Amino acid sequence: MASALDLLRRPLAAADVVFQRLHGWRGNPLHQSGALVLLAFAVMLVTGLYLLLFYRIGGPFESIERIDAQWLSGRWIRALHRYAADLAVVAGVLHGFRMLVQGRSWGPRALAWVSGVTLLFLTFVCGWTGYVMVWDAHGQLLAEEGARLLDALPIFSEPIGRAFVGDRPIPSAFFFLNLFAHIALPIGMALGLWLHVSRIARPVLLPPRALTGATLSLLFLASIVAPAPLGPPAALDRLPGPVPVDWLYSFWLPVSRAMGPGASWIAFTLGAALVLSVPWWTRPREADRPAPSFVDPNLCTGCEQCAIDCPFDAITMLPVTTNPTGLAAHVDPARCVSCGVCAASCAPMAVGPPGRTGREQLAAARAFAAERLETRDEVVLVACRRGAGGLAARHEVEGAPVLPVGCGGNLHTSVVEALLRGGAAGVLVAACPPRDCTSREGATWLAQRLFEGREAELQERVDRRRVRLVHAAEGEARRVRTALEALRAEVQALGRQPLAPDLPEAECATTASGEGAS
Amino acid sequence: MSAVTRILGGLLALALMALMVLASQWPWQVHGEGEALIRLSWRTVSEPLRACRKPTAEELAALPPHMRMDEICERRHTPFRLLVRLDGTIVRDSVQEPAGARGDRPLYVFEEIPVAPGPHRIEVEFREEIEGGARRPPLHLDRETKLAPREIALVTLDASGERLVLGAARP
Numbered sequence: 157m158a159s160a161l162d163l164l165r166r167p168l169a170a171a172d173v174v175f176q177r178l179h180g181w182r183g184n185p186l187h188q189s190g191a192l193v194l195l196a197f198a199v200m201l202v203t204g205l206y207l208l209l210f211y212r213i214g215g216p217f218e219s220i221e222r223i224d225a226q227w228l229s230g231r232w233i234r235a236l237h238r239y240a241a242d243l244a245v246v247a248g249v250l251h252g253f254r255m256l257v258q259g260r261s262w263g264p265r266a267l268a269w270v271s272g273v274t275l276l277f278l279t280f281v282c283g284w285t286g287y288v289m290v291w292d293a294h295g296q297l298l299a300e301e302g303a304r305l306l307d308a309l310p311i312f313s314e315p316i317g318r319a320f321v322g323d324r325p326i327p328s329a330f331f332f333l334n335l336f337a338h339i340a341l342p343i344g345m346a347l348g349l350w351l352h353v354s355r356i357a358r359p360v361l362l363p364p365r366a367l368t369g370a371t372l373s374l375l376f377l378a379s380i381v382a383p384a385p386l387g388p389p390a391a392l393d394r395l396p397g398p399v400p401v402d403w404l405y406s407f408w409l410p411v412s413r414a415m416g417p418g419a420s421w422i423a424f425t426l427g428a429a430l431v432l433s434v435p436w437w438t439r440p441r442e443a444d445r446p447a448p449s450f451v452d453p454n455l456c457t458g459c460e461q462c463a464i465d466c467p468f469d470a471i472t473m474l475p476v477t478t479n480p481t482g483l484a485a486h487v488d489p490a491r492c493v494s495c496g497v498c499a500a501s502c503a504p505m506a507v508g509p510p511g512r513t514g515r516e517q518l519a520a521a522r523a524f525a526a527e528r529l530e531t532r533d534e535v536v537l538v539a540c541r542r543g544a545g546g547l548a549a550r551h552e553v554e555g556a557p558v559l560p561v562g563c564g565g566n567l568h569t570s571v572v573e574a575l576l577r578g579g580a581a582g583v584l585v586a587a588c589p590p591r592d593c594t595s596r597e598g599a600t601w602l603a604q605r606l607f608e609g610r611e612a613e614l615q616e617r618v619d620r621r622r623v624r625l626v627h628a629a630e631g632e633a634r635r636v637r638t639a640l641e642a643l644r645a646e647v648q649a650l651g652r653q654p655l656a657p658d659l660p661e662a663e664c665a666t667t668a669s670g671e672g673a674s
Numbered sequence: 675m676s677a678v679t680r681i682l683g684g685l686l687a688l689a690l691m692a693l694m695v696l697a698s699q700w701p702w703q704v705h706g707e708g709e710a711l712i713r714l715s716w717r718t719v720s721e722p723l724r725a726c727r728k729p730t731a732e733e734l735a736a737l738p739p740h741m742r743m744d745e746i747c748e749r750r751h752t753p754f755r756l757l758v759r760l761d762g763t764i765v766r767d768s769v770q771e772p773a774g775a776r777g778d779r780p781l782y783v784f785e786e787i788p789v790a791p792g793p794h795r796i797e798v799e800f801r802e803e804i805e806g807g808a809r810r811p812p813l814h815l816d817r818e819t820k821l822a823p824r825e826i827a828l829v830t831l832d833a834s835g836e837r838l839v840l841g842a843a844r845p
Contacts, residue, residue, distance in 0.1 A: 178683035180675060185687075242698045297704065310775065314717075315782050321715040323830045374691045385699045395705035395824040402698045410702070 161438065165257040169546075169631035172592070176635075181589030181627055183370070188363040188591060189251035193279075194349075195362055195371060196244035197342070203237040208339075213331035216291040217389045224386055235379030241283050242404045243375065248276045256434060258542070258594055263445070264355055264468065264491050266435035271352040273431050278345050283405040285338040289331065293399040294406065296320070296390035301412055308417035322392035355491055356596065357469040446562075447510045448492035449499070451485045455506030458483030461611040465501035467596035468493055495595035496566030500602065503612040505568065514568035521559065521571040525578020528557040533652070535582040535644050536575050537636070540564040543588030545633030556584070556640055564588060565598015569605050569614040572623055582622040582647035586636045589627045599627060622647055710821040712760070712796060714785040716831040716838075720752040720772055720802070721809055750777035752802050752809075759797040760787065769803050791823045798829055798838055813838045 168186070175184040185192060210230070212219040223230035252272060255261050261269040284302065288295040303317040319326055353359035362368060385400040401409070412420040439445065449470075458481030463471040470491035476484040485507055487498070499508025505515045529536070537556045539548035540563055547553050548560035559575070561567050564587025572583045585606070593599040603625055604610035614623065626639035675683075726747040734742050751772040758766035765787055773779035783800070796819060801812030815838035819827055832839045 174686070178679055178686055183683070238698060239695065242694050246694060293704075313773070313779060315773075315784065317784060318715065318717070318782065321713065321784070321830075322826065322828055323715060370687065374687055377688075378691050378695050382695045382699075393826050393828075395709055395711055395826060397705060397707075397824060398701045398703050400699040401702045403700055404694070404697050 161257050161259065164253075165630070168254060168257055169629065172629040173631040176589065176629055176632060181591060181629075182364050183367050184589065184591070185247075185363075185367060185371070186250065186254070187589060188360075188367055189247045189254060191360050191363040192247035192367075192371065193244050193251060195368060196240040196247060197345075198362075199240035199372070199375065200237055200244070201342070203233050203240065204339075206233050207237060211289065211335070213328050213335055216289055216331050220290050220292075220386060224383070231383045232376075232379040235382070235384040236375055237286075238384040238402070239375050239378050241279075241286065242402065243371070244279055245276075245283070245404045248272075248279060252276065256438065259438065260594055262435040262439035264470075264493050267355055268352055269435050270432060271348055273434075275345055275348045275352060277428075278341055278348065280405060282338060282341045282345075283402075285334045285341070287402065287405065288334050289338060290386070291331070291390045292387035293390060293396040294387045294401050296392075297396060297399065297401075297409060298406060299390075301409055305412065305417050305420060308421060320392055326392075355468060357467055358597070360591075446494035448489040448494050449487045449496070449507055449509045451487055452506045452513075453478060453484055455504050456484045457481060457504055457506070458485070459503070459611070460485075461501045461503070462498040462507050465497055465597070465601055465611075467495065467497055467598065471498060471507075493595075495598060496563055497595050497598045497601060500566055500568050500598070500605065501612050502568075505570075508566075512562060512566055514570060517561075517566075517568045517571050518574055521574040522578060524557075524559050525575055525580065529575075529579035533581045533648075534579075535584055535640060535647060536580040537640060538564075538567060538571070538575070538583060538585045539636070540587045542594055543592065543627075543629050543632075544586035545628045545636040546630050547586065547633055547636055554637060554640055556644075563593070563595045563598050564602050565593055565595040565600075567602060569612060572606070572614055573618050576618060576622060580622075581652070582624070582643050584636075584640055584643050585623070585625045586628050586639070587625065589629055592629055619650075621650060705824055707823040708790060709824060710789050710791045711826045712787040712789055712794075712821075712829065713826055714756075714758065714766075714783055714787075714798065714829045716783050716829075717780050718754075718783075718831065718835065719780045720754065722778070723748050723750050723752055723804070751779075751781070752804050753777075754781060754783075754800055755803040756783060756785070757797075757799040758785070758787065759795075760789065761795050789821065791821050791825065793818065793820045796827075796829065796840060800838065815840060 172184070172186055175186050179185070181187060206229075207223060210219055210223050220234070223234055225231075255265075255269065255272070284298050288299045300317065300320050303315070303320060306312065307315040307317050319330055363371065387399050388396070411423075415423065453476070456479065458473065458476070458479050460473055460483065462485050463473050468491055470488050470493075471485050472488065473483040474486045475482055478484065485498075487507070494509045496509050496512045499505075499513050499517065502508065502514055505513055505518070508514060508516075535556045537547065537553055537558045539558050539560055541548040541560050542563060544564075547558060550558050552558055564585060567585065567587075572585065575583050585602070587593065587599040587602055590597075590599040590603070601610060605612055606614050606623060606625055607620065614620075624639060624643045626636055628635040724747060726745040729743070729746050733746070753772065754770045756766060756768050756770050757764065766785055770781055770783055771777055772781040796815065796817050798815040799812060802808035802810055813831075813836075815829060817840045819840060821827055827840060829838060829840050831837065
């Protein structure tokens with residue numbers, strides 16, 4: 157299964173490279189897909205309120221015609237509503253695909269996956285009701301096919317499809333129900349959104365300002381240049397001819413018409429089961445699953461930094477009597493995704509996933525330095541296994557020895573110091589772009605720890621000119637190589653580093669848990 | 675970020691938006707000029723079958739006293755046979771069961787028969803499918819009609835519910 161997901165990840169990585177190059181990581185829409193969905197919903201809310209003022213259930217098609225006839229606003233506002241709905245689906249599908257292929261859909265993230273899929277389905281339902289409200293030929297097709305599917309289920313006393321036979325006028329109750337569903341569903345979806353983000357800290361609900369502005373500008377432009385089409389009015393006495401169809405919402409129509417209701421329901425049920433069960437069939441085998449973080453109560457000072465930094469709200473502070481602060485960290489294994497951000501945030505190295513705590517990272521870095529840094533002129537590349545241009549799997553890059561880490565956000569700053577003390581002329585840390593870090597805020601916290609003094613910071617005695625951080629996605633090996641060359645040139649100009657050899661073990665531990673941890 | 679990169683980035687965003695707009699309104703030729711449709715749709719309430727029998731002693735013993743009845747009657751209503759001939763050829767021959775899990779709800783007929791536009795002779799027969807003779811007279815329709823391209827002809831019951839009629843569906 158993992159190899160199949162790896163295959164699916166390749167096109168995404170390739171697309172990432174293009175967008176990173178042209179838009180930078182802050183403007184890369186592929187990294188902001190979830191936030192873009194919410195932006196689209198915000199646009200739909202505002203434009204929908206306007207459209208609601210003019211919509212009439214007694215004459216749905218005529219009221220839409222009147223809206224389109226408002227030369228100053230109506231036509232493009234309806235188009236904006238429609239294109240925002242399209243954007244919501246495109247961004248929603250991308251978001252789900254990204255989470256799937258990056259392995260971010262199982263374990264504690266299963267709730268977010270299942271609620272996300274449900275929200276996406278409700279977005280579709282909302283869209284279908286919206287198109288039926290227009291009551292043009294596209295809306296009629298959706299209504300008739302939807303009724304055909306629902307009538308195949310033994311739940312209605314009278315077939316819904318009879319409403320569209322043409323022996324009597326369509327009851328206005330039908331359009332009222334549609335309008336009600338179109339408004340009520342998004343309200344219910346707000347609750348679903350709360351559930352969707354309930355297991356993450358500081359959810360990002362809107363894209364960065366520049367991307368928000370660019371997206372809104374593009375939507376405005378599209379709605380003015382290409383107003384939303386209004387198909388021929390629904391007609392129950394004629395078979396529809398050519399109909400402008402929103403394929404992003406109605407892709408299933410030709411399939412369902414060809415397959416018939418029974419086969420369509422079987423296909424839908426199997427598809428839904430497959431998608432909803434993703435958290436179960438994509439999770440690694442039990443032996444391969446990373447264990448949740450643990451806390452060493454003898455080392456925990458109760459500083460709360462791990463609880464602050466944890467991107468998944470998995471750490472709480474509990475009262476204890478064993479340290480002066482009266483608090484100790486407690487990890488909830490049901491919420492911990494084993495990202496290791498806590499290990500990087502803990503100056504005294506008291507918390508982290510087994511095998512990746514600060515102490516274990518430090519020991520590994522020292523062993524690495526002893527084994528690999530024969531001369532003092534080499535730059536070490538500390539590469540995130542998930543991003544960093546996929547270079548973490550290499551033994552060395554352009555002659556620079558590579559120290560792979562599970563996640564850049566997992567990296568304890570003492571590792572950087574240990575490498576420099578161990579003989580490295582410089583350290584290039586290659587982490588994922590901040591909005592693409594599988595540990596969410598891991599790459600952001602890493603940058604702040606290295607250069608901005610965030611708690612568990614890189615000690616002041618370390619020469620920052622010898623340390624660089626590059627954000628590179630999986631396919632961006634070139635960016636890492638360029639940064640490597642640049643750092644090499646800079647450290648060559650600096651000459652040999654003046655740092656003393658490695659501190660004795662006791663002094664190092666004291667330093668790591670000393671003033672910097674307050 | 676250089677100006678060229680910005681321009682290329684903008685062009686890419688425009689291209690993607692254009693793709694989305696196209697996908698949002700690409701026309702679909704649902705039906706061609708060479709298609710028309712005959713739609714049969716009506717609702718009727720059929721009679722209960724009333725197939726009753728005496729319960730056995732064991733069946734009575736298995737029931738509490740207040741639920742013991744003299745007769746056990748089937749609740750299912752009468753099914754109907756629908757036969758449709760188009761230009762003399764049988765195109766539908768089916769038994770239509772009343773709706774509901776017990777088959778005791780009204781019966782809904784809904785059939786769609788694609789045809790080529792032009793003149794057609796439509797014959798419809800709808801009669802009770804019951805052993806021992808039907809209790810209701812069968813319904814018949816035998817009409818000639820000319821269908822325009824993409825026209826839908828509707829066969830339904832008239833207001834009295836006792837006669838099949840052929841007409842155009844409401845727009």
